[in-house]
Amino acid sequence: MSLRIIGTGFGRTGTYSLKAALEQLNLGPCYHMEHVLQNMPTHVPLWNSTIDGDVNTEKLFEGMLSAVDWPSASFYQEL
Numbered sequence: 001m002s003l004r005i006i007g008t009g010f011g012r013t014g015t016y017s018l019k020a021a022l023e024q025l026n027l028g029p030c031y032h033m034e035h036v037l038q039n040m041p042t043h044v045p046l047w048n049s050t051i052d053g054d055v056n057t058e059k060l061f062e063g064m065l066s067a068v069d070w071p072s073a074s075f076y077q078e079l
Helices: 015-024 033-038 040-051
Strands: none
Touching: 015 033, 033 040
């Protein structure tokens, strides 16, 4: 399943509130920087590969319906 919503706002701009709202509206789970921090051994290498041009959205956003905050906001065109 692909992302249905991509929030392009950067951190500290209400993205956590937006994440909560999207999940209440059944547009989640929502990928947020918090997800990266909770899964660093897996997600940091995936984002490093994305920076190098190898975008693997299936692994990054597995089970997610939406994404907000950094780093996904930086790659909205690729997504």
